[in-house]
Each structure stands twice: as C-alpha cells, then as structure tokens.
Amino acid sequence: MKWGCNYSDELIKLVREGELPELDYIKAGAFGGCDLEKAFAQRPLLLHGFGWYERLGMDLEKAVIPKTYGSSLEKAVQRMNELIYYYESPHIAIHCLAYPEDERELFGSQEEKESQLYERMKGNILYLKEKLEVPLLIENIDYCPYYDKLGQINNLAYPTRPEVIRRLAEETDIGFLFDLSHARVSAEHLKIDFEKYCQSLPMDRVREVHLSGSGIHPELGRIDVHEELDEEDYAWIEKLWRGNAPEYITLEYGFVHPPAGRITSEEAILRQMRRLREIFR
Numbered sequence: 001m002k003w004g005c006n007y008s009d010e011l012i013k014l015v016r017e018g019e020l021p022e023l024d025y026i027k028a029g030a031f032g033g034c035d036l037e038k039a040f041a042q043r044p045l046l047l048h049g050f051g052w053y054e055r056l057g058m059d060l061e062k063a064v065i066p067k068t069y070g071s072s073l074e075k076a077v078q079r080m081n082e083l084i085y086y087y088e089s090p091h092i093a094i095h096c097l098a099y100p101e102d103e104r105e106l107f108g109s110q111e112e113k114e115s116q117l118y119e120r121m122k123g124n125i126l127y128l129k130e131k132l133e134v135p136l137l138i139e140n141i142d143y144c145p146y147y148d149k150l151g152q153i154n155n156l157a158y159p160t161r162p163e164v165i166r167r168l169a170e171e172t173d174i175g176f177l178f179d180l181s182h183a184r185v186s187a188e189h190l191k192i193d194f195e196k197y198c199q200s201l202p203m204d205r206v207r208e209v210h211l212s213g214s215g216i217h218p219e220l221g222r223i224d225v226h227e228e229l230d231e232e233d234y235a236w237i238e239k240l241w242r243g244n245a246p247e248y249i250t251l252e253y254g255f256v257h258p259p260a261g262r263i264t265s266e267e268a269i270l271r272q273m274r275r276l277r278e279i280f281r
Contacts, residue, residue, distance in 0.1 A: 001245050001280060002090075004046045005273070006212075006226070007034045008254035008264040015042045019266075020273060025090075027250050030083055031069070034256050044088035046208075046250060050080060056121040056138070056168075057098020057159060059105075077131045084134050090248070091207060093137040093177040094128065096121070096165050098156045114158050118168075121159065125172040137207055139177040140165055142185035146220040160186045162200035175207040179252070180233060181214040181224050188222045198240060208248035211237065211276065228253055228268045229275070238279055245280045 004025035005011050014020050026043045028034040031051025039045055052069045053060075053076070060073060070076040084092060098117060106113040129136045143160035147153065158164060160182075169176050178201065187197035213233055215225040229237075251272055254264040 002248045003273075003277075004208075004248060004250035005269065006250070006252045006254040007039055007256055008269075010264045010266045011254055011269055012038060012042060014266055014269060019270060022273070022277065025248070025250075027252065029256070030080065036083075036087060040087055046248070047084060047087060047089040047092055050076070050092075050094065052076060053094075055095050055097035055099065055102070056124050057102035057117060057156070058124070059102070059120065060124055060127065077128070081131075081133045084132070089134065091135040091137055091175070092132060093139045093208070094125075095141045096138050096159045096168065097141040098159045099153055100156065103156065117156075117158060118164065122168060122172060125168060125174060129172060129174060135175055135207070137175045137177040138165065138169055139210070140179055140182050140186065140201060142179075142182040142214075142224040144185055144189050144220065144223055146217075147223075149220060150217075150223070157190060161190065162192075162197050166200060166202040169202040169205050174205070176202045176205040177208045177210065178203065178206050178246075179210040180236065181210070181212045181226070181252070184214045184233075184236075185222050185224050194236070195239075203240075206246045208250060209241070209246050210250050210252040211272075212252040226252055226255065227262075228265075229272055234275060234279070237276070242279060249276065249280060251276065 002024040003022050004027045005023060007026055007028040025046040026039040027046040027048055028036055028039050029049045030047045052065050065071055065076050070079050103113050103117055106116045141160055143157050187194040213227040213229045214222050215227055217223050258264055
C-alpha cells in the first residue's frame with residue numbers, strides 16, 4: 001500500500017518539515033502548472049493527465065497537439081514516457097470522458113452514436129496501452145448536466161455510466177482508478193443509488209483511489225470541488241475499502257492555484273491523512 005497526496009505549496013512545506021513521513025508519492029499534473037522539480041526533490045511523482053489530451057472520447061487522429069508537447073501524437077507519447085521514467089511514476093491514468101464535440105461527426109441514432117463513441121474510446125485505450133511504458137488506468141469522471149452554469153463544459157453522460165467503464169476496462173484488460181468524489185457526483189445526476197453505482201464499476205481492477213470531498217451547490221446539486229472529506233465520505237471509504245486496501249491511496253485535496261475563495265490548509269491535509277491511515281491500517 002502506497003500513499004499519495006495532491007500537489008500544493010502547503011503539501012511541499014509539510015513534507016520538507018518532516019510532517020508526512022508516510023507519504024510515498026506526490027500526485028501532480030504532468031502539464032498542469034505544478035513545479036515538478038520542486039515536488040520531485042521531495043518524493044517520486046504520481047503523474048496525472050496528458051496536458052493536450054485529457055479524455056478518451058477525443059479523435060486521436062485529428063488531435064491538434066501543441067509544439068510544447070511534441071507537435072505529433074507519436075512525439076507526445078514519447079515525451080510522456082520520458083516524464084514517467086524521469087519522475088518515477090508507477091502508472092498513468094486517463095479520464096473516461098467525452099465532450100459534445102467528440103460525437104459531432106458521429107452519425108445515426110443516439111444508440112448508434114454511443115456505439116461508435118465506445119469503439120473510439122476502446123481504440124484509444126489500446127493505442128495508449130501499447131505505446132506507454134507503464135500501466136494505463138482508466139478513471140471515472142464526474143457527470144453533472146449543469147456545469148455550463150459554472151463556466152465549465154458539460155460532458156456527456158455515456159462515458160460516466162458504470163457499465164461502460166467496466167466494459168472498457170475488461171475488454172482492454174487495464175486497471176481502474178476510482179475517484180470517490182467523481183462517483184458521488186455522477187451517481188446523483190445519473191439518478192443511480194451510490195452503492196449500486198460503485199458495485200457496477202470495475203472495482204476488482206482498482207489500482208489507485210482518489211479521495212476528496214464533493215460539494216452541494218444550492219441550485220445545481222452535488223459537484224466536484226476537491227475539498228476536504230466529510231463524515232459521509234469517510235463512512236463510504238470504510239464501507240468500500242476496509243480490509244481490501246488498494247495499492248495506491250491518493251488524497252486529492254489541495255490546489256496548485258486555489259480557486260477564488262478557497263485555500264489549501266496544512267491542518268486539513270494532516271487531519272485527513274491521519275484519518276485515512278486509521279481506516280487503512
């Protein structure tokens with residue numbers, strides 16, 4: 001069992017001061033504005049995200065890859081492998097995510113479009129699985145049909161359905177990254193009982209879990225906010241994972257650049273890590 005925590009200046013300070021000796025990895029976006037060298041000076045990195053490519057629903061053949069990332073798909077994957085090797089990341093995860101633009105060129109009924117989208121996502125997994133030099137994981141993402149009211153892009157519901165995620169993981173034989181907050185948001189907006197939602201995911205393939213608190217918007221319902229875990233979250237963690245700890249446990253609390261009105265609290269990092277270590281003894 002290995003421990004990780006989301007990159008933040010507050011986390012780096014705690015680690016430097018010897019406050020988190022149990023921490024094995026710092027989770028950091030490969031192209032997300034993190035000071036990777038500063039983090040790597042303290043711990044190996046759990047790299048997350050491809051920068052130019054964050055979702056399975058994208059048509060890789062038409063991807064416009066910035067020069068910074070290599071200008072071509074082949075060079076971008078090569079650069080990702082170099083980062084993975086240098087920063088000692090044990091695996092890399094990608095979001096099971098699609099946006100409306102990803103199905104714009106698909107045709108037929110909604111069912112036919114979803115079938116075509118599935119085959120694209122499956123093909124993308126198989127391509128990346130072959131080219132990457134560490135295991136590829138698929139991560140469940142949060143579905144909320146109202147994210148546009150918060151200035152975000154509304155994603156498609158189909159790739160967030162648990163049976164779709166399970167089928168993709170099983171048919172491509174890859175691991176699963178379970179995100180607690182994403183699951184709670186998706187289950188609520190898909191109107192699926194949370195425990196049933198989790199039971200339908202490929203939990204037998206979990207290699208890493210991301211743990212953070214979701215939030216309740218007064219008008220939009222549950223949304224993903226990467227805030228502190230609450231008592232209900234801890235109860236679900238105990239129910240889902242006590243006695244069956246995954247290989248990597250990542251506290252996904254903390255911000256590289258805190259959104260307006262939010263802070264990353266050193267005390268909250270320590271408080272949550274202590275509580276999680278009590279659960280995962």
